[in-house]
Amino acid sequence: MSIFEYNGSALVAMVGKNCFAIASDRRLGVQLQTIATDFQKIYQIHDRLFLGLSGLGTDAQTLYQRLVFRHKLYQLREERDMKPETFASLVSALLYEKRFGPYFCQPVIAGLGDEDKPFICTMDSIGAKELAKDFVVAGTASESLYGACESMFKPDMEPEELFETVSQALLSSVDRDCLSGWGGHVYVVTPTEVKERILKGRMD
Amino acid sequence: MECVFGLVGNGFAVVVADTSAVHSILVHKPNEDKILLLDSHKLMGASGEPGDRIQFTEYIQKNMSLYQFRNGIPLTTAAAANFTRGELASALRKNPYHVNILLAGYDKETGPSLYYIDYIATLHKVDKAAFGYGSYFSLAMMDRHYHSGMSLEEAIDLVDKCITEIRSRLVVAPPNFVIKIVDKDGAREYAWRETVKDAPIPSA
Numbered sequence: 001m002s003i004f005e006y007n008g009s010a011l012v013a014m015v016g017k018n019c020f021a022i023a024s025d026r027r028l029g030v031q032l033q034t035i036a037t038d039f040q041k042i043y044q045i046h047d048r049l050f051l052g053l054s055g056l057g058t059d060a061q062t063l064y065q066r067l068v069f070r071h072k073l074y075q076l077r078e079e080r081d082m083k084p085e086t087f088a089s090l091v092s093a094l095l096y097e098k099r100f101g102p103y104f105c106q107p108v109i110a111g112l113g114d115e116d117k118p119f120i121c122t123m124d125s126i127g128a129k130e131l132a133k134d135f136v137v138a139g140t141a142s143e144s145l146y147g148a149c150e151s152m153f154k155p156d157m158e159p160e161e162l163f164e165t166v167s168q169a170l171l172s173s174v175d176r177d178c179l180s181g182w183g184g185h186v187y188v189v190t191p192t193e194v195k196e197r198i199l200k201g202r203m204d
Numbered sequence: 205m206e207c208v209f210g211l212v213g214n215g216f217a218v219v220v221a222d223t224s225a226v227h228s229i230l231v232h233k234p235n236e237d238k239i240l241l242l243d244s245h246k247l248m249g250a251s252g253e254p255g256d257r258i259q260f261t262e263y264i265q266k267n268m269s270l271y272q273f274r275n276g277i278p279l280t281t282a283a284a285a286n287f288t289r290g291e292l293a294s295a296l297r298k299n300p301y302h303v304n305i306l307l308a309g310y311d312k313e314t315g316p317s318l319y320y321i322d323y324i325a326t327l328h329k330v331d332k333a334a335f336g337y338g339s340y341f342s343l344a345m346m347d348r349h350y351h352s353g354m355s356l357e358e359a360i361d362l363v364d365k366c367i368t369e370i371r372s373r374l375v376v377a378p379p380n381f382v383i384k385i386v387d388k389d390g391a392r393e394y395a396w397r398e399t400v401k402d403a404p405i406p407s408a
Contacts (some may be wrong), residue, residue: 007326020254028328033339057326061295101297137276 008179009054010141014164020118047110050135055137056104084111095127144173206251207338216387217308222378253302281309285319292325342366
Protein backbone atom coordinates (compact mmCIF):
# COMPACT_ATOMS: atom_id res chain seq x y z
CA MET A 1 0.00 0.00 0.00
CA SER A 2 1.30 3.44 -0.95
CA ILE A 3 2.44 5.75 1.82
CA PHE A 4 0.37 8.50 0.21
CA GLU A 5 -2.72 6.40 0.83
CA TYR A 6 -2.00 5.68 4.50
CA ASN A 7 -4.20 8.39 6.00
CA GLY A 8 -6.51 9.25 3.09
CA SER A 9 -7.45 12.72 1.88
CA ALA A 10 -9.26 14.74 -0.79
CA LEU A 11 -8.48 18.35 -1.63
CA VAL A 12 -9.79 20.70 -4.28
CA ALA A 13 -9.36 24.41 -5.00
CA MET A 14 -11.39 26.31 -7.58
CA VAL A 15 -11.28 29.81 -9.02
CA GLY A 16 -14.34 32.02 -9.30
CA LYS A 17 -15.00 35.67 -10.12
CA ASN A 18 -12.60 37.57 -7.83
CA CYS A 19 -12.87 34.74 -5.34
CA PHE A 20 -11.70 31.20 -4.78
CA ALA A 21 -12.86 28.15 -2.88
CA ILE A 22 -10.73 25.50 -1.21
CA ALA A 23 -12.27 22.33 0.14
CA SER A 24 -11.18 19.11 1.82
CA ASP A 25 -12.66 15.99 3.31
CA ARG A 26 -12.55 15.40 7.07
CA ARG A 27 -11.39 11.83 7.53
CA LEU A 28 -8.29 10.78 9.44
CA GLY A 29 -7.69 7.10 8.90
CA VAL A 30 -5.00 4.52 9.43
CA GLN A 31 -5.39 2.41 6.30
CA LEU A 32 -8.78 0.73 6.62
CA GLN A 33 -9.61 2.07 10.09
CA THR A 34 -11.14 5.54 10.64
CA ILE A 35 -9.63 7.35 13.62
CA ALA A 36 -11.42 10.71 13.47
CA THR A 37 -13.97 12.56 11.36
CA ASP A 38 -12.90 16.12 12.11
CA PHE A 39 -9.29 16.20 10.94
CA GLN A 40 -8.12 19.51 9.56
CA LYS A 41 -6.34 19.51 6.22
CA ILE A 42 -6.72 23.16 5.19
CA TYR A 43 -4.73 25.78 7.06
CA GLN A 44 -4.98 29.54 6.87
CA ILE A 45 -1.59 31.17 6.39
CA HIS A 46 -2.88 34.74 6.31
CA ASP A 47 -6.30 36.25 5.62
CA ARG A 48 -5.95 35.86 1.85
CA LEU A 49 -3.90 32.67 1.61
CA PHE A 50 -4.88 29.09 2.34
CA LEU A 51 -2.84 25.92 2.21
CA GLY A 52 -4.29 22.44 1.89
CA LEU A 53 -2.05 19.47 2.57
CA SER A 54 -3.00 15.97 1.42
CA GLY A 55 -1.09 12.77 1.90
CA LEU A 56 0.61 11.51 5.04
CA GLY A 57 -0.82 13.26 8.12
CA THR A 58 2.40 13.52 10.07
CA ASP A 59 4.28 15.10 7.15
CA ALA A 60 1.36 17.48 6.54
CA GLN A 61 1.58 18.62 10.17
CA THR A 62 5.37 18.95 10.07
CA LEU A 63 5.29 20.81 6.75
CA TYR A 64 2.57 23.16 7.98
CA GLN A 65 4.61 24.00 11.10
CA ARG A 66 7.72 24.72 9.01
CA LEU A 67 5.75 26.89 6.57
CA VAL A 68 4.06 28.92 9.31
CA PHE A 69 7.50 29.46 10.85
CA ARG A 70 8.92 30.69 7.54
CA HIS A 71 5.91 32.89 6.85
CA LYS A 72 6.03 34.49 10.30
CA LEU A 73 9.72 35.30 9.80
CA TYR A 74 8.86 36.77 6.38
CA GLN A 75 6.15 38.92 7.99
CA LEU A 76 8.63 40.21 10.59
CA ARG A 77 11.27 41.05 7.99
CA GLU A 78 9.09 42.37 5.15
CA GLU A 79 6.32 43.82 7.35
CA ARG A 80 3.69 42.41 5.04
CA ASP A 81 2.00 39.12 4.12
CA MET A 82 3.44 36.81 1.49
CA LYS A 83 1.93 36.83 -1.96
CA PRO A 84 0.43 33.50 -3.01
CA GLU A 85 2.91 33.10 -5.87
CA THR A 86 5.82 33.67 -3.49
CA PHE A 87 4.38 31.24 -0.96
CA ALA A 88 3.99 28.60 -3.66
CA SER A 89 7.66 29.00 -4.54
CA LEU A 90 8.55 28.68 -0.86
CA VAL A 91 6.57 25.44 -0.54
CA SER A 92 8.17 24.12 -3.72
CA ALA A 93 11.65 24.92 -2.39
CA LEU A 94 11.00 23.29 0.98
CA LEU A 95 9.75 20.14 -0.72
CA TYR A 96 12.69 19.90 -3.15
CA GLU A 97 15.12 20.29 -0.24
CA LYS A 98 14.03 16.79 0.72
CA ARG A 99 14.33 15.45 -2.82
CA PHE A 100 15.90 12.14 -1.76
CA GLY A 101 13.85 11.68 1.39
CA PRO A 102 10.65 13.59 0.63
CA TYR A 103 7.65 14.70 2.64
CA PHE A 104 4.80 12.46 1.52
CA CYS A 105 2.41 15.36 0.92
CA GLN A 106 0.74 16.99 -2.01
CA PRO A 107 -0.04 20.63 -1.23
CA VAL A 108 -2.81 22.76 -2.71
CA ILE A 109 -2.27 26.50 -2.42
CA ALA A 110 -5.05 29.03 -2.95
CA GLY A 111 -4.89 32.77 -2.40
CA LEU A 112 -5.85 36.23 -3.57
CA GLY A 113 -2.92 37.98 -5.16
CA ASP A 114 -2.43 41.52 -6.43
CA GLU A 115 -5.65 43.30 -7.42
CA ASP A 116 -7.61 40.50 -5.74
CA LYS A 117 -6.83 38.11 -8.55
CA PRO A 118 -7.35 34.52 -7.36
CA PHE A 119 -4.33 32.22 -7.53
CA ILE A 120 -4.37 28.45 -7.18
CA CYS A 121 -1.69 25.86 -7.64
CA THR A 122 -0.76 22.35 -6.63
CA MET A 123 2.50 20.45 -6.66
CA ASP A 124 3.74 16.94 -6.27
CA SER A 125 5.64 15.68 -3.25
CA ILE A 126 8.97 16.98 -4.56
CA GLY A 127 7.75 20.46 -5.43
CA ALA A 128 6.86 20.42 -9.13
CA LYS A 129 4.40 23.30 -9.40
CA GLU A 130 1.26 22.99 -11.43
CA LEU A 131 -0.48 26.33 -11.98
CA ALA A 132 -4.05 26.28 -13.20
CA LYS A 133 -6.61 28.87 -14.12
CA ASP A 134 -9.66 26.81 -13.18
CA PHE A 135 -9.16 24.15 -10.53
CA VAL A 136 -6.57 21.95 -8.85
CA VAL A 137 -7.05 18.68 -7.00
CA ALA A 138 -5.02 16.43 -4.71
CA GLY A 139 -5.34 13.37 -2.54
CA THR A 140 -6.53 9.78 -2.80
CA ALA A 141 -9.72 10.92 -4.52
CA SER A 142 -7.88 13.07 -7.07
CA GLU A 143 -8.90 11.07 -10.14
CA SER A 144 -12.60 11.32 -9.29
CA LEU A 145 -12.09 14.97 -8.43
CA TYR A 146 -10.56 15.69 -11.84
CA GLY A 147 -13.62 14.25 -13.54
CA ALA A 148 -16.16 15.94 -11.28
CA CYS A 149 -14.47 19.34 -11.48
CA GLU A 150 -13.99 19.17 -15.25
CA SER A 151 -17.67 18.54 -15.80
CA MET A 152 -19.03 20.94 -13.17
CA PHE A 153 -16.68 23.89 -13.60
CA LYS A 154 -17.69 27.15 -15.27
CA PRO A 155 -15.45 30.23 -15.43
CA ASP A 156 -16.30 33.38 -13.44
CA MET A 157 -18.70 31.90 -10.91
CA GLU A 158 -19.97 34.08 -8.08
CA PRO A 159 -19.08 32.95 -4.53
CA GLU A 160 -22.42 31.26 -3.81
CA GLU A 161 -22.44 29.30 -7.07
CA LEU A 162 -18.76 28.47 -6.61
CA PHE A 163 -19.51 27.05 -3.16
CA GLU A 164 -22.24 24.83 -4.59
CA THR A 165 -20.01 23.60 -7.41
CA VAL A 166 -17.03 22.84 -5.18
CA SER A 167 -19.22 21.09 -2.62
CA GLN A 168 -20.93 18.88 -5.18
CA ALA A 169 -17.63 18.02 -6.86
CA LEU A 170 -16.02 17.14 -3.52
CA LEU A 171 -18.88 15.06 -2.14
CA SER A 172 -19.47 13.09 -5.31
CA SER A 173 -15.75 12.32 -5.62
CA VAL A 174 -15.14 11.23 -2.03
CA ASP A 175 -18.16 8.92 -2.25
CA ARG A 176 -16.18 6.90 -4.78
CA ASP A 177 -13.11 6.74 -2.55
CA CYS A 178 -13.13 4.63 0.59
CA LEU A 179 -10.17 6.44 2.16
CA SER A 180 -11.64 9.94 2.12
CA GLY A 181 -14.98 11.41 3.09
CA TRP A 182 -16.88 11.73 6.37
CA GLY A 183 -18.05 15.20 5.44
CA GLY A 184 -16.41 18.22 3.89
CA HIS A 185 -14.78 21.45 4.90
CA VAL A 186 -15.18 24.34 2.44
CA TYR A 187 -13.66 27.82 2.58
CA VAL A 188 -14.94 30.44 0.11
CA VAL A 189 -12.70 33.49 0.08
CA THR A 190 -13.58 36.87 -1.40
CA PRO A 191 -11.61 40.12 -1.00
CA THR A 192 -13.85 41.11 1.89
CA GLU A 193 -14.58 37.91 3.80
CA VAL A 194 -13.79 34.26 4.41
CA LYS A 195 -16.77 31.92 4.70
CA GLU A 196 -16.10 28.56 6.31
CA ARG A 197 -18.71 25.85 5.95
CA ILE A 198 -18.91 22.21 7.04
CA LEU A 199 -20.62 19.80 4.66
CA LYS A 200 -22.52 16.76 5.79
CA GLY A 201 -22.14 13.99 3.26
CA ARG A 202 -22.27 10.23 3.42
CA MET A 203 -20.70 9.30 6.74
CA ASP A 204 -18.99 6.13 5.64
CA MET B 205 -1.37 -7.52 20.93
CA GLU B 206 -1.42 -4.48 23.16
CA CYS B 207 -4.71 -2.75 23.74
CA VAL B 208 -4.84 0.87 24.81
CA PHE B 209 -7.96 2.98 24.65
CA GLY B 210 -9.33 6.13 26.21
CA LEU B 211 -12.22 8.57 26.29
CA VAL B 212 -13.17 11.98 27.62
CA GLY B 213 -16.07 12.40 30.05
CA ASN B 214 -17.59 15.21 32.05
CA GLY B 215 -14.64 16.89 33.70
CA PHE B 216 -12.34 13.87 33.42
CA ALA B 217 -10.51 11.67 30.93
CA VAL B 218 -9.90 7.96 31.30
CA VAL B 219 -7.17 5.79 29.74
CA VAL B 220 -7.21 1.99 29.84
CA ALA B 221 -4.39 -0.35 28.91
CA ASP B 222 -3.78 -4.06 29.03
CA THR B 223 -1.04 -5.18 31.39
CA SER B 224 0.62 -8.11 29.65
CA ALA B 225 4.31 -7.84 28.87
CA VAL B 226 4.59 -10.21 25.93
CA HIS B 227 7.58 -11.57 24.01
CA SER B 228 6.47 -13.73 21.07
CA ILE B 229 4.33 -16.46 22.65
CA LEU B 230 5.50 -15.90 26.21
CA VAL B 231 3.86 -13.59 28.75
CA HIS B 232 6.75 -12.24 30.80
CA LYS B 233 4.51 -10.59 33.37
CA PRO B 234 0.75 -10.05 33.68
CA ASN B 235 0.85 -6.75 35.57
CA GLU B 236 3.00 -4.37 33.50
CA ASP B 237 1.75 -0.80 33.89
CA LYS B 238 1.69 0.86 30.46
CA ILE B 239 0.09 4.10 31.54
CA LEU B 240 2.64 6.58 32.86
CA LEU B 241 1.78 9.55 35.06
CA LEU B 242 3.50 12.39 33.21
CA ASP B 243 2.80 14.91 35.92
CA SER B 244 0.12 15.65 38.47
CA HIS B 245 -2.58 16.12 35.82
CA LYS B 246 -1.46 14.08 32.82
CA LEU B 247 -1.54 10.44 31.78
CA MET B 248 0.31 8.85 28.91
CA GLY B 249 -0.89 5.42 27.82
CA ALA B 250 1.56 3.87 25.40
CA SER B 251 1.66 0.75 23.25
CA GLY B 252 4.30 -0.63 20.94
CA GLU B 253 7.87 -1.88 21.01
CA PRO B 254 8.53 -2.45 24.74
CA GLY B 255 12.01 -0.91 24.88
CA ASP B 256 10.94 2.13 22.87
CA ARG B 257 7.76 2.46 24.93
CA ILE B 258 9.52 2.72 28.28
CA GLN B 259 12.44 4.74 26.94
CA PHE B 260 10.32 7.26 25.08
CA THR B 261 7.61 7.77 27.71
CA GLU B 262 10.19 8.21 30.47
CA TYR B 263 12.07 10.67 28.25
CA ILE B 264 8.88 12.71 27.81
CA GLN B 265 8.13 12.50 31.52
CA LYS B 266 11.59 13.74 32.52
CA ASN B 267 11.47 16.58 30.00
CA MET B 268 8.13 17.68 31.38
CA SER B 269 9.54 17.74 34.90
CA LEU B 270 12.51 19.73 33.62
CA TYR B 271 10.21 22.32 32.06
CA GLN B 272 8.35 22.61 35.34
CA PHE B 273 11.59 23.03 37.32
CA ARG B 274 12.91 25.66 34.93
CA ASN B 275 9.73 27.67 34.45
CA GLY B 276 7.83 27.13 37.65
CA ILE B 277 4.64 26.06 35.91
CA PRO B 278 3.67 22.79 34.26
CA LEU B 279 2.99 22.38 30.55
CA THR B 280 -0.61 22.33 29.35
CA THR B 281 -1.91 19.07 27.88
CA ALA B 282 -1.87 20.55 24.37
CA ALA B 283 1.73 21.69 24.81
CA ALA B 284 2.75 18.28 26.14
CA ALA B 285 1.05 16.59 23.19
CA ASN B 286 2.76 18.85 20.68
CA PHE B 287 6.14 18.33 22.38
CA THR B 288 5.65 14.57 22.22
CA ARG B 289 4.69 14.78 18.54
CA GLY B 290 7.74 16.94 17.86
CA GLU B 291 10.07 14.38 19.43
CA LEU B 292 8.48 11.53 17.49
CA ALA B 293 8.57 13.54 14.25
CA SER B 294 12.24 14.50 14.51
CA ALA B 295 13.22 10.92 15.27
CA LEU B 296 10.99 9.56 12.50
CA ARG B 297 13.46 9.77 9.63
CA LYS B 298 16.53 8.92 11.68
CA ASN B 299 15.78 6.44 14.42
CA PRO B 300 12.02 6.07 14.77
CA TYR B 301 10.29 5.19 18.02
CA HIS B 302 7.70 2.50 17.53
CA VAL B 303 5.28 3.78 20.19
CA ASN B 304 1.62 4.72 19.90
CA ILE B 305 0.43 7.16 22.55
CA LEU B 306 -2.81 8.32 24.09
CA LEU B 307 -2.17 11.44 26.14
CA ALA B 308 -4.93 12.47 28.55
CA GLY B 309 -4.80 15.53 30.72
CA TYR B 310 -6.80 18.02 32.70
CA ASP B 311 -6.20 21.77 32.48
CA LYS B 312 -7.96 24.27 34.72
CA GLU B 313 -8.82 26.59 31.82
CA THR B 314 -9.85 24.05 29.19
CA GLY B 315 -10.93 20.98 31.15
CA PRO B 316 -10.16 17.39 30.17
CA SER B 317 -8.65 16.47 26.82
CA LEU B 318 -7.35 13.41 25.02
CA TYR B 319 -4.73 13.37 22.27
CA TYR B 320 -4.08 10.59 19.79
CA ILE B 321 -0.42 10.39 18.72
CA ASP B 322 0.52 7.46 16.55
CA TYR B 323 4.03 6.14 16.01
CA ILE B 324 4.62 8.19 12.86
CA ALA B 325 3.75 11.35 14.82
CA THR B 326 0.24 12.05 13.59
CA LEU B 327 -1.37 14.22 16.26
CA HIS B 328 -5.10 14.72 16.72
CA LYS B 329 -7.27 15.86 19.59
CA VAL B 330 -10.08 13.35 20.07
CA ASP B 331 -12.95 12.39 22.36
CA LYS B 332 -12.32 8.68 22.12
CA ALA B 333 -9.46 6.66 20.68
CA ALA B 334 -7.87 3.23 20.71
CA PHE B 335 -4.74 1.40 19.50
CA GLY B 336 -3.99 -2.20 18.73
CA TYR B 337 -6.15 -5.14 17.67
CA GLY B 338 -8.43 -4.35 20.59
CA SER B 339 -9.26 -1.06 18.88
CA TYR B 340 -11.52 -2.86 16.40
CA PHE B 341 -13.74 -3.84 19.33
CA SER B 342 -13.33 -0.93 21.74
CA LEU B 343 -13.84 1.75 19.07
CA ALA B 344 -16.98 0.02 17.89
CA MET B 345 -18.35 -0.18 21.45
CA MET B 346 -17.48 3.46 22.06
CA ASP B 347 -19.05 4.55 18.76
CA ARG B 348 -22.27 2.92 19.90
CA HIS B 349 -22.40 3.96 23.57
CA TYR B 350 -20.27 7.08 23.90
CA HIS B 351 -21.80 10.54 24.20
CA SER B 352 -20.12 13.73 25.30
CA GLY B 353 -20.33 14.65 28.97
CA MET B 354 -20.55 11.11 30.34
CA SER B 355 -20.45 10.73 34.11
CA LEU B 356 -17.68 8.67 35.71
CA GLU B 357 -20.05 5.74 36.35
CA GLU B 358 -21.25 5.74 32.74
CA ALA B 359 -17.68 5.99 31.43
CA ILE B 360 -16.38 3.13 33.58
CA ASP B 361 -19.40 1.10 32.53
CA LEU B 362 -18.46 1.74 28.89
CA VAL B 363 -14.83 0.84 29.64
CA ASP B 364 -15.99 -2.45 31.15
CA LYS B 365 -18.13 -3.12 28.09
CA CYS B 366 -15.06 -2.58 25.89
CA ILE B 367 -12.92 -4.86 28.06
CA THR B 368 -15.59 -7.58 27.97
CA GLU B 369 -15.76 -7.29 24.20
CA ILE B 370 -11.98 -7.54 23.83
CA ARG B 371 -11.83 -10.53 26.17
CA SER B 372 -14.56 -12.41 24.37
CA ARG B 373 -13.75 -11.56 20.74
CA LEU B 374 -9.96 -11.16 20.46
CA VAL B 375 -8.20 -14.49 19.96
CA VAL B 376 -5.09 -13.57 21.99
CA ALA B 377 -6.97 -11.35 24.38
CA PRO B 378 -4.94 -9.94 27.25
CA PRO B 379 -6.46 -11.06 30.57
CA ASN B 380 -5.71 -8.01 32.72
CA PHE B 381 -6.32 -4.27 32.31
CA VAL B 382 -5.52 -1.16 34.30
CA ILE B 383 -7.78 1.88 34.32
CA LYS B 384 -6.42 5.32 35.13
CA ILE B 385 -8.28 8.61 35.25
CA VAL B 386 -7.35 12.29 35.30
CA ASP B 387 -9.63 15.06 36.55
CA LYS B 388 -9.36 18.30 38.50
CA ASP B 389 -7.99 16.39 41.49
CA GLY B 390 -5.15 14.92 39.48
CA ALA B 391 -4.08 11.81 37.62
CA ARG B 392 -4.42 8.50 39.46
CA GLU B 393 -4.99 4.81 39.12
CA TYR B 394 -8.68 4.04 39.27
CA ALA B 395 -8.92 0.23 39.14
CA TRP B 396 -7.51 -3.01 37.78
CA ARG B 397 -9.60 -5.58 35.93
CA GLU B 398 -7.78 -8.85 36.47
CA THR B 399 -8.71 -12.38 35.53
CA VAL B 400 -5.22 -13.83 35.92
CA LYS B 401 -3.14 -12.98 38.93
CA ASP B 402 0.59 -13.56 39.24
CA ALA B 403 1.37 -16.59 41.43
CA PRO B 404 2.44 -15.43 44.88
CA ILE B 405 6.12 -15.84 45.62
CA PRO B 406 6.47 -18.75 48.07
CA SER B 407 8.13 -17.83 51.33
CA ALA B 408 11.42 -19.51 52.15
